[in-house]
Amino acid sequence: MAADELGEFERIRRFFAPLAGPGGLGLLDDAALVDCRAGRRLVVTADAIVAGVHYLSDDPPELVAKKLLRVNLSDLAAMGARPLHYLLTTALPAELGSAWLAGFAQGLDEDQRRFGIDLLGGDSVSTTGPAVLSLTAIGEVGAGMEVRRNGARSGDLVWVSGTIGDAFLGLSLLRGGYPGLASEHRASLIGRFRVPEPRTELGPLVSGIAHAMIDVSDGLLADLGHICETSGVAAVIELASVPLSPAARVIVAGDPDIQPRLAAGGDDYELLVAAPGGSSGAIAAMSSRLGLPLTMIGKIEAGSGVRLVDTDGRVIPCDKTGYRHF
Amino acid sequence: MAADELGEFERIRRFFAPLAGPGGLGLLDDAALVDCRAGRRLVVTADAIVAGVHYLSDDPPELVAKKLLRVNLSDLAAMGARPLHYLLTTALPAELGSAWLAGFAQGLDEDQRRFGIDLLGGDSVSTTGPAVLSLTAIGEVGAGMEVRRNGARSGDLVWVSGTIGDAFLGLSLLRGGYPGLASEHRASLIGRFRVPEPRTELGPLVSGIAHAMIDVSDGLLADLGHICETSGVAAVIELASVPLSPAARVIVAGDPDIQPRLAAGGDDYELLVAAPGGSSGAIAAMSSRLGLPLTMIGKIEAGSGVRLVDTDGRVIPCDKTGYRHF
Numbered sequence: 001m002a003a004d005e006l007g008e009f010e011r012i013r014r015f016f017a018p019l020a021g022p023g024g025l026g027l028l029d030d031a032a033l034v035d036c037r038a039g040r041r042l043v044v045t046a047d048a049i050v051a052g053v054h055y056l057s058d059d060p061p062e063l064v065a066k067k068l069l070r071v072n073l074s075d076l077a078a079m080g081a082r083p084l085h086y087l088l089t090t091a092l093p094a095e096l097g098s099a100w101l102a103g104f105a106q107g108l109d110e111d112q113r114r115f116g117i118d119l120l121g122g123d124s125v126s127t128t129g130p131a132v133l134s135l136t137a138i139g140e141v142g143a144g145m146e147v148r149r150n151g152a153r154s155g156d157l158v159w160v161s162g163t164i165g166d167a168f169l170g171l172s173l174l175r176g177g178y179p180g181l182a183s184e185h186r187a188s189l190i191g192r193f194r195v196p197e198p199r200t201e202l203g204p205l206v207s208g209i210a211h212a213m214i215d216v217s218d219g220l221l222a223d224l225g226h227i228c229e230t231s232g233v234a235a236v237i238e239l240a241s242v243p244l245s246p247a248a249r250v251i252v253a254g255d256p257d258i259q260p261r262l263a264a265g266g267d268d269y270e271l272l273v274a275a276p277g278g279s280s281g282a283i284a285a286m287s288s289r290l291g292l293p294l295t296m297i298g299k300i301e302a303g304s305g306v307r308l309v310d311t312d313g314r315v316i317p318c319d320k321t322g323y324r325h326f
Numbered sequence: 327m328a329a330d331e332l333g334e335f336e337r338i339r340r341f342f343a344p345l346a347g348p349g350g351l352g353l354l355d356d357a358a359l360v361d362c363r364a365g366r367r368l369v370v371t372a373d374a375i376v377a378g379v380h381y382l383s384d385d386p387p388e389l390v391a392k393k394l395l396r397v398n399l400s401d402l403a404a405m406g407a408r409p410l411h412y413l414l415t416t417a418l419p420a421e422l423g424s425a426w427l428a429g430f431a432q433g434l435d436e437d438q439r440r441f442g443i444d445l446l447g448g449d450s451v452s453t454t455g456p457a458v459l460s461l462t463a464i465g466e467v468g469a470g471m472e473v474r475r476n477g478a479r480s481g482d483l484v485w486v487s488g489t490i491g492d493a494f495l496g497l498s499l500l501r502g503g504y505p506g507l508a509s510e511h512r513a514s515l516i517g518r519f520r521v522p523e524p525r526t527e528l529g530p531l532v533s534g535i536a537h538a539m540i541d542v543s544d545g546l547l548a549d550l551g552h553i554c555e556t557s558g559v560a561a562v563i564e565l566a567s568v569p570l571s572p573a574a575r576v577i578v579a580g581d582p583d584i585q586p587r588l589a590a591g592g593d594d595y596e597l598l599v600a601a602p603g604g605s606s607g608a609i610a611a612m613s614s615r616l617g618l619p620l621t622m623i624g625k626i627e628a629g630s631g632v633r634l635v636d637t638d639g640r641v642i643p644c645d646k647t648g649y650r651h652f
Contacts (some may be wrong), residue, residue, distance in 0.1 A: 030404040031371035036362030045357035048415035076354040088461040089374035129455005132417040136462040
C-alpha cells in the first residue's frame with residue numbers, strides 16, 4: 001500500500017464525514033435518516049458519470065464533483081423540486097490518491113454551501129477500470145406541485161432558460177476546435193461544459209405555471225422530443241430564437257452551419273418549459289427576479305415530433321438525436 | 327453497433343421500466359416521487375459492487391442483481407427499517423449485452439416480489455472497465471424507532487441471527503479450497519456467498535428491543551467493533567457460541583484452525599444486536615415466530631475493543647479486521 005493510499009474507513013472519515021448533514025449520522029451507521037415535512041413529497045433521482053465518457057480523466061477533481069452533483073440537481077429542478085440531500089458512491093482506480101479525493105471533496109463542499117444541501121451516505125470502492133461516480137439526489141416539492149414531462153398541451157409556448165449550445169462548443173474546443181477563438185470566450189464555453197449551472201431556483205418558482213418541464217441534457221431538440229412524446233403533442237422551434245451566449249454568437253458568425261447543431265448538442269442543463277400563453281407576463285417577472293434570461297423559442301401544437309424552422313417557417317434538416325452514451 | 331447492443335433508452339424501456347413502481351413514473355421523467363407516511367421517517371443507504379472485487383465476473387447475472395439489492399436491504403434492516411424502493415445506476419462494459427441485462431433484470435424482478443419493493447429510477451452508462459453497479463435503497467421506520475450503532479450499554483447481551491462464516495467459506499470453495507467437501511455443503515456455502523439473506527423481517531421486529539444493531543458485512547468481530555467504538559463500550563464473544571451451519575461444522579471438524587477466521591470473515595449479512603439481558607424471552611419469541619435462529623454469543627462490558635475467548639475465557643488471538651476492499 002502506497003503511503004498515499006488510505007483504507008476505506010479512513011477515506012470516509014477524512015474526506016466524506018465532514019460533508020455529512022444531521023441525517024447522515026456522521027456516516028457512522030448502516031443508513032441515514034430523512035424527515036418529510038407535512039404537505040411535501042420527496043423527489044429522488046440518480047445519475048452516474050464515468051471518466052473518459054462524461055468527463056475527461058484529467059479534469060480538475062473539484063469540477064468533476066460539481067458536475068456530478070449539478071447534473072442531479074438539474075433533474076430535481078426539472079421536477080420543480082428544491083434540493084436537500086445526496087448519497088454518493090465512488091468506484092475509483094488506485095492511481096487516484098488522496099490529493100484527487102481532497103479536491104473532489106472540496107468541490108462537493110463548495111457546492112453543498114452554494115445549494116444548501118448535505119451528504120447522507122454512500123460507499124467507496126475500488127475498480128481496475130476508469131472512475132465511476134454515482135450520485136442519488138433527494139429534494140422536496142409541495143405535494144401535487146411536481147412538474148412532469150407529460151403535461152404539455154397544444155397552444156402552450158416553449159421557453160428555455162439561459163443559453164443553448166455552450167457545453168457542446170466547450171467540448172469542441174477541448175477537442176481542438178476553433179483554435180482562433182479569443183481566450184475569454186474559450187474559458188466561458190469550456191467552463192459551461194465542465195460545470196453546468198442547474199436552475200435550482202427557477203424550477204420550484206416556475207412549477208406553479210409550467211404544464212411540462214425537462215432539463216436539457218440530451219440536447220434541446222431531443223429533450224423537447226421527450227416532452228412531446230410523453231405529452232402526445234408536437235412542437236415547432238424557431239432556430240433564430242434559440243438563445244446563444246456571446247461566445248457562441250462569435251463562433252456561429254464564422255461557422256453558420258454549426259447553429260442547428262447547437263440545438264441538438266446536449267449538456268446544457270437549462271430548463272425547457274411548456275407553459276400556457278397567458279403566463280408570459282409571470283415568466284418575464286421570474287426572469288427579472290432571478291436575473292436569468294428566459295426565452296420563448298417556439299410552441300406546442302397538435303401532432304407529433306419536433307420541427308426546427310427558419311424565420312420563414314421552413315424546416316431546417318438536422319440530427320435531433322443529441323447525446324447517446326451507449 | 328452490434329445487433330445485440332441497445333441504446334440507453336431502449337435498455338431502460340425494455341429491462342428497467344417494467345420494474346418501476348408508481349412513484350417511478352414509468353422511468354419517463356427526470357426524477358421520481360416518494361411519499362412519506364405520517365409518523366414515519368425514511369431511511370436511505372447506498373452501496374456499490376464491482377465485478378472482480380465484490381462478485382466474480384462470470385457469476386450468473388440474476389445472482390449479481392440479488393446480491394446488490396440484498397446488501398442494501400441488509401443495511402436498512404440493521405436500522406430497523408422496512409424496505410420500500412430503490413434506485414439503480416449501472417456502468418457496464420460493452421461485452422455485457424442484452425442476455426446479461428435480461429438475467430440481471432430477472433433477478434431484480436424476483437427480489438422485488440420477494441421483498442415488496444419497487445424501482446424508482448437510475449441511470450445506465452458504459453465503462454471500458456469492469457461493471458460497477460450502484461444501488462440506493464429507501465425504507466421507512468416509525469419515527470424514533472430507528473436503531474443505531476451507538477446505543478450499546480455495559481450489561482447488554484450480544485445476539486446474532488442465522489449462521490456465521492458461510493460466505494467466507496463459500497468464497498474459499500470458489501477459489502479451490504476444501505475440494506473434498508460433499509456437494510450439498512458446497513452448494514449451500516457458495517449460495518450464501520453469492521446471495522445473502524437480508525434479515526428484513528427481523529430488523530423492524532427487534533427495533534423495539536435493540537440498544538444497538540449492525541449487519542455483518544465486514545465480519546462479525548469487525549462489525550461488533552464498530553458498535554463498541556461508537557457506543558464507547560467493550561465486548562467479549564465466546565467462539566464456541568458463534569453459530570455455524572452444518573456445512574461449516576463439517577469444515578471446522580477437519581480444519582479447527584479455521585474457526586476463529588469465520589468470525590472475522592465477512593459478507594454474512596446477519597444482524598448483530600446488543601439488547602438488555604431482560605429481553606431474552608422476547609428475542610426467543612421472535613426467533614420462534616420467524617423460524618430464524620437467534621443466538622446469544624457474548625456480552626457488552628465497560629472498556630473498549632472486542633475480545634474473542636474460548637470456553638475457559640482465554641483470549642483467542644485472531645485478525646479482527648475483516649474485509650477491506652481498499
